[in-house]
Amino acid sequence: MTTYPTASTTHNRSLLALLKPYAYAIGLGLFMLSAFRLGYIAWQWDRVAASQGLGFLLLQGLRFDVLILSALLIIPLSLSPLINQCKALYSFWPGLLKFYLCAALLWLLFMELATPNFLLQFDARPNILFVEYLKYPKEVLAMLWGGFKTCFIITAIAMPLAAITLWRVLPAAPIVSLTWPKALALSLVLFCLLVLAVRSSVGHRPANPSVVAFSTDLMVNDIALNSSYSLLYAIYESARDEKGSLAYGDMAVDKMLAIVKAEMRVPASDFIVGDIPTLHNQAALNTQAKPKNIVIILEESLGAEFVGSLGGKHLTPQLDALAEQGLWFENLYATGTRSVRGIEAVITGFTPTSARSVVKLSQSQRGFFSFAEVLRRKGYDTSFIYGGEAHFDNMKRFFMNNGFSKIIEQKDYSDPQFVGSWGVSDEDLFSKADKLFQSYGDKPFFSLVFSSSNHTPFDFPDNRIALYDKEKATENNAVKYADYSLGQFFKQAKQSRYWDNTLFLVVADHNSRVRGANLVPIEYFHIPGLIMGGGVQPSVYSKVSSQIDLFPTLLSMAGIDAEFPAIGRDITDPKYAGDSGRAMMQYNKTQAYREGDQVVVFERNKPAVQYSYKKGKYTKSAVQNKTLIDKALAHALFGPYSYQQGNYRLPD
Known part of the structure; x- marks a missing residue:
């Protein structure tokens, strides 16, 4: 006897058919993201095992994979029942949906394929740096082809193959007949379920990367995410950062400014009354008849680990010899992990923040304080000399609008000896700088000379050195x-x-690659610093110091009295003799404030924690020093506050 389907079973089958393409997409997406995550876990097993959180990683990984897939599907899946009721869309909706599902899965695949090399370079899943590099296709493509050719080729092959496979595997969307009330009800139910999946929480706050921050190893925490989510969240967070909404705590403005100014150790009489709270006069300790010229040579990616004089590999015999001829900084720390962060600290003295460097932020593109502007107002010729294209990382715009009168970049080298992916060689760079300095005669000058040879893919001329590798x-x-x-x-x-x-x-400017299992791997922020020139006596400064201290020190040693809002210290001033020194470091969205061997660490959405830091190891302090934590918080808040208020500048 033949059995015919009832209206109820036909309706249920119709609903299942409606959801079938999405079920396939979700299944394929979860399988792909989980497979990559397991690969990363196997690759970084030593660090994962040390975190003792394998089960947590896998469970939270599934949570964030469901979250990103729900976010990608929320619009088409929620609208599908209603679209099925619209005859005008019948003809092209199945093909359009199949195309969208393929594109969404290919996006997830591309981001995971791009992750290994990004993780090698930055010890993290793709974040806002991933987007910022895409703004410079010429430099980035040259870097990828020169330094990551294998990955580039694998991705170029894998993506088309995956596209063909997905198009064949994913079923087409059927046209399902529903009544309008049922279609509307189903759309609302699906929308609510997907919103809940995207929030991944029934609490006050939706899920965010802080929920997977179970370990002090930030890279391990990142494994619990997927790269599409980590990138999209970084873009969202970056937009918030510029508005100053991401902070590490609350403190009254008056109290914050009082602490920051007290730590500057500047006499009250030296502060200049007005709307720029930290504007003050600094009198040079090294008085002389004619102030000196100043040249800053910013070395790309030169961490202490490569410098023999700082206990690293013996790769810098020239710098090691020069270290005995000037003021050598033994415990100098970069404020961040990128060139624009180093430029921010060295040229503007600005403290690091969770936002992008001020070199890139919109409100700092004109009238923002720079030491070049200080010297320009004193009659100095100010220049930036670079071997590549100065538009990279927005350097040219920022410099030209903030005190630099001359920009020399790759197009200005008429016959360079060698040109690599990032521009002319360091020899060409220094030859150009020397010729410019010679041309000034008696005119005072300030110049920032930025090297680029020590950058992936590591292009440099032949027959210059005995190769280490x-x-x-x-x-x-x-x-x-x-x-x-x-x-x-x-x-x-x-x-x-x-x-x-x-x-x-x-x-x-920073170390080559900051990585490690600590919240802020301080040892990889350790960099060389040397002040030398005519009349500089050899000496060693062994206390903790920061990149923001360098220019105030240079001004003093050069015999230049100046007024400025920067809070860095002239380390030659005896009033700091009793201090242990301090440094601020930004590592992705985590910040550290160090005084001597005490470190306060700020993570997003978490209370500050004080640690003892000795020989590369953190130990949580038994007693949390509120005074030190307040001091650290005040300095963390100073940057966002002064940027938003527009009072990190010189008077008009």
Whole structure:
């Protein structure tokens, strides 16, 4: 006897058919994201095992995978029942939906394929840096092809194959007949369920990366996410950062400013009354008849781990020798992990924040304080000398609008000896700088010279150095070449007419790659710093210091009295003799404030925690020092406050 389906079973089958393409997409997406996560866990097993959180990683990983898939499907899935009722859409909806589902899954795949190299470079899943690099396709494509060719080729092959496979596997969306009331009800139910899945929480706050912050190893925490989510959340958070909404705590403005100004150790009489709270006069301790020229040589990615004089690999014999000829910083720390953060600290003295560097933020593109503007107002010629294209990272715009009168970039080199992915070689760079300095005669000048040879894919001329590694294009060899070029420059400079009346600062912008299992891996923020030139006596500064201290120190040593709002310290001033020194470091969205061997760490949406930091190891302090934590919080809040208020500037 034949059995015919009832209206009820036909309706249920229709609903299942309606959901079938989405079920396939969700299943494929979960499988793909889980497979990549398991691969990352296996790859980083030592660090995952040390965190003792494998089960947590897998469970939270599934949670965030469901979250991102729900976010991608919320619009088409919620509207599907209603679209099925619209005859005008019958003809192209199945194809359009299939195309969208393929594109969404390919996006997830692309982000995971891009993750290994990003993780190698930044010890994190893709974040806002991923987007910022995409703004410079020429440099990035050259870097990828030169340094990550295998990954580039794998991705180029995998993506088309995956597209073909997905198009064949994913079922087409059927046209299902529903009554309008049922279609509307089903759309509302699906929408509410998907919103709940995207929130992934019934609490006051939706799920965010802080819910997976179970370990002090930030990279391990990131494994619990997926790369599409980590990137999209970083973009969302970056938009909030510029508005100053992401902070590490609350403190009254008056109290915050009082603490910051007290730590500057500036006499009350030296502060200039007005609407710029930290504007003050700094009198030079090294008085002389004619103030000196100042040249800052910003060395790309030169961490202490490569510098023999700082206990690293013996890759910098030239810098090690120069260290004995000037003021050498033994415990100097970068404020961040990118060049624009180093520029921010060295050129503006601005404290690090959870937002992007002020080199890129909109409100700092005109009238923002820079030391170049201080010197320009004193009659100095101010220049930025770079071997690549100065538009990268918005440097040219920021510099031209904030005190620099001359920009020299790749197009200005008429016959360079060598051109790599990031521009001309360091030898060409320094040769150009020397010629410019020679041309000034008696006119005072300030220049920022930014090297680029020590950058992936590590292009540099042949036959200059004895290779440290057998393969030429490696980080160690690039460091040796950068050091060789630096030594060649100083041989020239010492023979020049400008030598006796010029102070040189050699400092790294940041380390090559900051990584590690600590909340803020301080050892990878350790960088070299050296002030030398005519009349500078050899000495060593062993206390903790920050990049923001360098220019106030340079001004004092150069015999330049100045007024400015920067809160860095002139480390040659005896009033700081009793201090242990301090440094601020930004690591993704985590910040550290260090005084001596005490470190206060701020994580987003978590209370501050004080640690003892000795020999590269953190130990949570038994007693949390509220005074130190308040001091750290005040400095963390100062940057966002002064940026938003527009009072980190010189008077008109």
